[in-house]
Amino acid sequence: MMKELLKKNKVSLIIIVIYASLMVVQRDTAFLALSNSTYYLIEMAQILPVIFMLTVAIDVLIPKDWIVKRLGEKSGLGGAVLALAFGSLSAGPIYAAFPIAKTLHKKGASIGNVVVILSAWAVIKVPMLANEAKFLGTDFMAVRWVLTVVCIFVIGLIMEKRRIKIEDDEVQDKQVITVKQAYCIGCTACEKGMPEVFGMKDGKAYVIQPEIKMENLDEQAKKQLMSMAKKCPPKAIEING
Amino acid sequence: MDIFTIGFWLVGGILFFLSVIKNKEKSKEAMKKSKGMMKNMIGDIIGIIFMIGLILTFIPPETIEKVLGSDNTLLSSFVAALVGSITLIPAFVAFPLVGSFVDAGASIVPGVAFLTTLTMVGVVTFPLEKKEFGTKFAVTRNLLSFGAAISIAILMGVIL
Numbered sequence: 569m570m571k572e573l574l575k576k577n578k579v580s581l582i583i584i585v586i587y588a589s590l591m592v593v594q595r596d597t598a599f600l601a602l603s604n605s606t607y608y609l610i611e612m613a614q615i616l617p618v619i620f621m622l623t624v625a626i627d628v629l630i631p632k633d634w635i636v637k638r639l640g641e642k643s644g645l646g647g648a649v650l651a652l653a654f655g656s657l658s659a660g661p662i663y664a665a666f667p668i669a670k671t672l673h674k675k676g677a678s679i680g681n682v683v684v685i686l687s688a689w690a691v692i693k694v695p696m697l698a699n700e701a702k703f704l705g706t707d708f709m710a711v712r713w714v715l716t717v718v719c720i721f722v723i724g725l726i727m728e729k730r731r732i733k734i735e736d737d738e739v740q741d742k743q744v745i746t747v748k749q750a751y752c753i754g755c756t757a758c759e760k761g762m763p764e765v766f767g768m769k770d771g772k773a774y775v776i777q778p779e780i781k782m783e784n785l786d787e788q789a790k791k792q793l794m795s796m797a798k799k800c801p802p803k804a805i806e807i808n809g
Numbered sequence: 810m811d812i813f814t815i816g817f818w819l820v821g822g823i824l825f826f827l828s829v830i831k832n833k834e835k836s837k838e839a840m841k842k843s844k845g846m847m848k849n850m851i852g853d854i855i856g857i858i859f860m861i862g863l864i865l866t867f868i869p870p871e872t873i874e875k876v877l878g879s880d881n882t883l884l885s886s887f888v889a890a891l892v893g894s895i896t897l898i899p900a901f902v903a904f905p906l907v908g909s910f911v912d913a914g915a916s917i918v919p920g921v922a923f924l925t926t927l928t929m930v931g932v933v934t935f936p937l938e939k940k941e942f943g944t945k946f947a948v949t950r951n952l953l954s955f956g957a958a959i960s961i962a963i964l965m966g967v968i969l
Contacts (some may be wrong), residue, residue: 579856601859603862604861608862615817620844623842662934663937667846671846690928696900699904704907704911711968715960727950733943734943
């Protein structure tokens, strides 16, 4: 449990360690870094509730067919333009686009259009364009906008054609079959019953292939596995899915 | 809050309200899903934010000025693109910064490279992007975006 928690929050942990050591060595720098972060914390607090509401609205209001048709693999240039408009008109930093893009992808938006939304969200937002025109001139802004849009479409197209898939860590990390080590009494019943699935290590049973999936097992094996879990004396075998 | 964020709130709020009216049960389920997704990300997001604070402290605007003002345009463009990939300074700081250099007569190529990677390539947000979309997706998108930023910068140098 503890180990899992540490592994999951590796990045945060490293940052906490950096801050803690800075506090000791250079107190002022640590405080400067903290105060530099506040602008972004406020930005996050302002944006995340909207993202939450939008993901719910996308899920409930927009029919799957509509997304498949308008943003799916066959939506063509029209889909890319829609994705571009959607990304440009949104507010907030790029990480705010992640949940939105994921929700749309789950409902049928193609990889290419997901890339267009993410990139447009990051680079060509309307308020930023106004700011750019003010400080660098309208010509500068317009040329950079055109070139960026072309590049974003090309990147989307390349990723679509290369068939790059979106893989979710959460799903992959979830083990389907687990032996709860704390409960296992080492009776070896499961190992004898299904040696292709269970093995013994240090007097406790374990799953030989942790990445094994239910859909890869045939019906008979599934049934056998279920009854095995039931027969396990301390009920240490857990099956999800 | 700027006007765009307020507009975003309005649109989000109205759509959310409509969802609840349209289908209360489905909205509840969607909220549960969304809550799970947010919970999964929030730790990383806060981590990213404090990381940005650190980076801003160690790569302050003065360092970026040095890179942008260098005489060797080719090298400084590449370095500017790298610095842009790592930092995440707000646009309202970045545009005046680059603007002052262009006004002073420096080449626009490093400036454009910096501005484009600043938003399109995210080294700091990479762990989160990788977690949410997979390694292959995150690596390919960021690499292609880096290449795109360099191309945009060179083309801008030729056109303007």
